[in-house]
Amino acid sequence: MKNIKTILTLSAMSLALGACSTGLDKSRNLGNPNVTGNTLAQQVCSVCHGGIGNDVNGNSVNPRYPKLAGQQKEYLVAEMNEFHNHTRKDPMAQAMMWGIARNFTPKQIDELANFYSNQKPIPDSGQKAALVAEGDKIFHEGVLDKGVPACMGCHGANAEGNGPIPRLASQHADYIYKQLSVFNTDEVYTEGKENVPDSDLERPQGAVMEGIAHGLTEQQRRAMGAYLSSLH
Amino acid sequence: MKVSNLLGKAKGSALLLLGTASVVVSMDANAIPVFARQTGFKCVACHVGGMYPQLTSLGRMFKLTGYTMGNRPNLTDLEVQNDYPPVAVMVQGARQYYNNTSTQGLPGHGQGVPSSSMNVQVVSFFAGGKITDNVGAFMQWTGQKYDNTQTGSQAGWNAAAIDNTEFRYADRTVTPTTDTVVGAYVNNRATMSDVWNNMGPWQSGWINYFNSGNAQAPTTFLMGETTQHTAVGAGAYIFQNKTWYGELAVYKSPTHGPLSALTAGAPPSNAAAGSNGTVIDPTPYLRLAYNKEWGPHNFEFGLHGMMAYAHGSGLLGSTGPSDYSQPVSTYRDVGFDSQYQYVLDPHYFSAHARITREYMNNAGPGVFANYSNLTPVNATDNLTETYVDAIYVYQAKYGAQLSYQNVTGSNDVGLYSMAVNGAGGLTGNPNWSAWTPHVFYAPWQNVRIGYMYTFYTQMGGVTSGNNNLVFNGTKFSPANFNTSMLYIGFVY
Numbered sequence: 271m272k273n274i275k276t277i278l279t280l281s282a283m284s285l286a287l288g289a290c291s292t293g294l295d296k297s298r299n300l301g302n303p304n305v306t307g308n309t310l311a312q313q314v315c316s317v318c319h320g321g322i323g324n325d326v327n328g329n330s331v332n333p334r335y336p337k338l339a340g341q342q343k344e345y346l347v348a349e350m351n352e353f354h355n356h357t358r359k360d361p362m363a364q365a366m367m368w369g370i371a372r373n374f375t376p377k378q379i380d381e382l383a384n385f386y387s388n389q390k391p392i393p394d395s396g397q398k399a400a401l402v403a404e405g406d407k408i409f410h411e412g413v414l415d416k417g418v419p420a421c422m423g424c425h426g427a428n429a430e431g432n433g434p435i436p437r438l439a440s441q442h443a444d445y446i447y448k449q450l451s452v453f454n455t456d457e458v459y460t461e462g463k464e465n466v467p468d469s470d471l472e473r474p475q476g477a478v479m480e481g482i483a484h485g486l487t488e489q490q491r492r493a494m495g496a497y498l499s500s501l502h
Numbered sequence: 503m504k505v506s507n508l509l510g511k512a513k514g515s516a517l518l519l520l521g522t523a524s525v526v527v528s529m530d531a532n533a534i535p536v537f538a539r540q541t542g543f544k545c546v547a548c549h550v551g552g553m554y555p556q557l558t559s560l561g562r563m564f565k566l567t568g569y570t571m572g573n574r575p576n577l578t579d580l581e582v583q584n585d586y587p588p589v590a591v592m593v594q595g596a597r598q599y600y601n602n603t604s605t606q607g608l609p610g611h612g613q614g615v616p617s618s619s620m621n622v623q624v625v626s627f628f629a630g631g632k633i634t635d636n637v638g639a640f641m642q643w644t645g646q647k648y649d650n651t652q653t654g655s656q657a658g659w660n661a662a663a664i665d666n667t668e669f670r671y672a673d674r675t676v677t678p679t680t681d682t683v684v685g686a687y688v689n690n691r692a693t694m695s696d697v698w699n700n701m702g703p704w705q706s707g708w709i710n711y712f713n714s715g716n717a718q719a720p721t722t723f724l725m726g727e728t729t730q731h732t733a734v735g736a737g738a739y740i741f742q743n744k745t746w747y748g749e750l751a752v753y754k755s756p757t758h759g760p761l762s763a764l765t766a767g768a769p770p771s772n773a774a775a776g777s778n779g780t781v782i783d784p785t786p787y788l789r790l791a792y793n794k795e796w797g798p799h800n801f802e803f804g805l806h807g808m809m810a811y812a813h814g815s816g817l818l819g820s821t822g823p824s825d826y827s828q829p830v831s832t833y834r835d836v837g838f839d840s841q842y843q844y845v846l847d848p849h850y851f852s853a854h855a856r857i858t859r860e861y862m863n864n865a866g867p868g869v870f871a872n873y874s875n876l877t878p879v880n881a882t883d884n885l886t887e888t889y890v891d892a893i894y895v896y897q898a899k900y901g902a903q904l905s906y907q908n909v910t911g912s913n914d915v916g917l918y919s920m921a922v923n924g925a926g927g928l929t930g931n932p933n934w935s936a937w938t939p940h941v942f943y944a945p946w947q948n949v950r951i952g953y954m955y956t957f958y959t960q961m962g963g964v965t966s967g968n969n970n971l972v973f974n975g976t977k978f979s980p981a982n983f984n985t986s987m988l989y990i991g992f993v994y
Contacts, residue, residue, distance in 0.1 A: 296674060297635040300541070301573030312676040314571055317563045321681045321744060331795045332559070334846055362847065369542015373573060444798075444846060 301373045307381025314370070315382070328389035333442035334362065339389035340440070342431040346383035350374060352475060360452045360472045391440040397496040401489075405497025408490060416485035421494070429501050439502065443495030449473075450491040453483035535590030535948075535993050537564065540572035540631040545947045550843060551850030551895025552947050554993075555704045558845050559744075559800055562697040566683050566741050568672030569631055569638025588631045594624040596989035620988070623647040626665060641667045664731055664766045666694050666703050683741040690731045690764040692724065692753050692787045695739070698802045700839035700856050701725065705889065718920060718961060718983065719934045720909060722860040722887045723833035724787075724808045733782055734761045739789075747804070749789040755781040781826055783811040791839075798846035806858070807836040814865050829865035837887075850895040860885040860911075878916040885911035885932060901942045901952075908935040908960075920962035921972040931963030934980075948993045955986040 297305045298313045311327065319338050320329040328339030338346065352358035353371035374382075409429070412420040424435050431437030438446065456471045457480035468474035486494070538545065541564070545552040548561030557565065564571050597620040624646045630639035645662030668689035675682045687695055693702025702725060720726075737751025756762040791804030814828035837858030844851040862883040891905035915930030922929045936959065942952030961980040964970045971978050 294635075298567060298571040298674075299573065299632070299635055300571070313567075313674060316676060316681070317560055317571075321676065332798050332845060334798065365544040366547050369538075369547075369572070372542050448847075 300370060303373070303375045303378070305378070307378045307383075308385055310378065311382060311385045315386075318366070319386075328386045329392045329440075330442070333444035335366075336445045337391060337441055338386035340391035341387055341437050342433055342435065343383045343387035344433040345431060345436040346386055347379055348434055348475070350379045350382065354379075357468065357475065358473055360449070362448075391437070391502075393440040393502050394442065394499040397443065397500050401493045401496035402500055403497075404490065404493035405495070408486070408494060409497055413485055413490065418482050418485040429498055438498045441495075441498055443492070443499040446495035446498050447491045449476075450479075450483040450486060450494060452476075453479040454486075454491075456480050457484040535592075536588050536628050536631050537569065537572070539590075540569075540588065542572070546847075546898045550845060550852045550893070551901060552898040552944060553850075553893065553895055553901055553942075553950075556699050556852055556893065557697055557704075558843070559795055563683075563744075565670075565697050566672060566685060566739070567674055568636060568670035568685055569640060570633075570635060570672065572632055588629055590628040590993060592624075592626040592628065592991065592993045593622060594989055594991045595620060595622045596624075596987050597621075598623075598987045599985060621647065625659075625662075636673060637669065637671050639667075639669045664690065664764065666691055666731070667764055668694055681743050684739070685741075686736070686738045687751075688734065688736050688761070688764070690734055692733070692735055692751065692785075692808055693806075695737060695749060695751070695789070698791065698793075698804065698839065698841045698854075699852070700802075700804070700841060700854050700889075701806065703730075705854070705856075705891075718918075719907075719936070719958075720885060720911070720918065720932045722835050722858050722885055723810050723812070723862075724806070724835040724858060724860070725887060732765050732780060733785070734764045735787065737787065741793075744795065745793055747789070747791040747793060749787075751787045753782060753785045753787060753810075781813045783813070783830060785810045785812075798844050800841070800843040800845070802839075802841040804839050805837070806839055807834075809834050831865040832863040834861040834863075835859070848897040850898070851893065853892040854890065856887075856889045858887045860887070876917050878914050879930075880912065880914050880916075883912045883914050883917065885909055898947070899944050901944070903938075903940040903942075905938045905940070906935070907938075909933060913963075918962065919973070922962060922964055923970045923972050923977055929963060933960055933963040934958065935960040950991045951989070952991075953986070953988050956984060957981070958983040 294302070294305050295309055296313060297309060299305055300310070300314065315338075316327060318330060318332070318335040320327055320331065328341075329337050349358065350371050353363060353367035354374050356368055358367075371379075408418065409421045412418045421429070421438070424432070425438050426432055426435075429437065429439035452472050453476050456473060456476070459470065460466045460480065471477075473479075483491070537543075537548070541547070545554060548558055548564055550556040550558055624644065626642055626644040628643075629641045632638050642665035643662065644665040645659045647659065666689070668687055670685055670687045672683060672685035689695065691702060693704075696702060696704050699705060705725075733753045733755045735751045735753035737749055739747065739749035741747045756765060786809050788807045789804060790806075791802055794801045810833040811830045812833060813826055813830055835858055837856060839856040840854065842851075842853045862878075862885070864878040864881055864883065886909065888908040889905070891903060893901065893903040895901040909932060911932040913930040913932070915928040918930045918932045919928065920931075921927055922931070936956050938954055938956045940952060940954035942950050944950045958980040959965065961983055962971050964980055971980070971982075
């Protein structure tokens, strides 16, 4: 029967091609623990999180993907573990990073975090001056009547972050805005409820940010993005 | 996407996939098709607004790196792997409306295919993905209830056959200053390698719409279904710094040997009389493109071209398909294509424009012949095809699309058979144009419900006035070709 021959031929072609495997140094295999973090950064992560030349590693082009360059290593490790464990559940994390990180080993996570924390971050340009000024003020002074403390208190005078507290400087404005919105969503969900399980929240590890984000208006969240994305 | 007129066995489709996959285990309730299982991505990662087949920059790179990103299916037990089989299924149910009583069942226009009730009309099986760190595959097998290109009869489910199928090898080298992807492929359709959704099976939408392939609305050889899955091509490409792209391939109809598996079930190997299966001699295909990403934007501008050598069908009253013993006509297709995208949740926008110019050199001397069982009266003809579309998707759930097609060309009464009322017989004018608005809703990422309507504003060169077209003594207007479709698509 012709179809049987077809099946056998295509199967044989698949298996023959399968014999042509090459080394691990250029692998895009997310299920092989022997592929190093540096290789994954080059072969896989760089597709979205920034490649070469002017977009040096870790400086993504599309704000859909956060910049990783210069990020705190401890924070990067924590987030990759959250993607791996599905405890960070904002929509884009589910759409992309759950899959990417599902077979990450602790060694790969450590290598990736090491790689990206050592890249040079590049700020964005072209922000509206008025928004930058508004974000600058909130960053340094907070919005005290809304219960929003000065961001610099935790994130550092230059928004450089500290260990598990992420670097925000140079981050894409849209990414900052969307994450503040995620924290706000969690705050709105938990308001008036007791003992909300972490599994109900999109970013339970960001609990400290929930009330803060909720205290910001939509424009103020945009302003934070504009200001932070302009910082070196 | 367009699904060709193919012959084969429906049973074989399932067997093919099982044979290739080698192992089948129970599917995860959240799992979706092949590449999503391999990468763990949701549709929206690689497709614009989740509207497959439109590719985002991530989707383009996934394809250009040979479908190898992600986990290899657990075929060998050699590595830590995912648990999903590399197979998927797509089902499309639809209700289609034709005005084919008005057009006297003109060949190629839903003849024998009445306005349908809501029923299952297309089933596709997929297999493929990562095979090694450098090699991957995309395999599709399709059956459909009706077929627009089948003269006088419905295709029926027993006409299932191989669909878009491709094997790729890719190597990517990233240095501090360069990013180079080089690759090679073997596939069964020119333009299948396209990553900017400008051409062939990836243009416009994923929907199988009978109206595509209307014989009274001619298209270029490159974009038509003439060599779809009946020829096998081998190509090589380079993508440098996510900016410059170059590709060269050669297609040929295989008559025997292992590569003929890529045309399994497709004509002309078992073509019925009047089918459009076409045999071609070695035919080069070229693509050059410039790609630029900035912020959420992506822009592409490119050149495409194909020099096709197609054997004619049986001459002088014969009704046979394209045949190696017949003379060779040449089809030189060259054109520009461009894409713009905006991808930043919750807004997704994509627009395309393409112009392809075709120069036909009809085989002679004496009686001219071409591949589709027609006898041109001119030694040379030309067609210019324009395609433009724009798509907006919100929250990866709600979408709207508008596309426009226009073809103009030289008159040839041997190729284009409608007469214009009062013109004293056939004019052989190929000119046509149509608009297709389309709205859809995706309640879940693997279910899409939509409605599309194609308005013909010109057919046979007739642009205005009613009943200026004549066929079989009946008069009608371009609007009589209008078609519409309500559909629900499901992939798993």
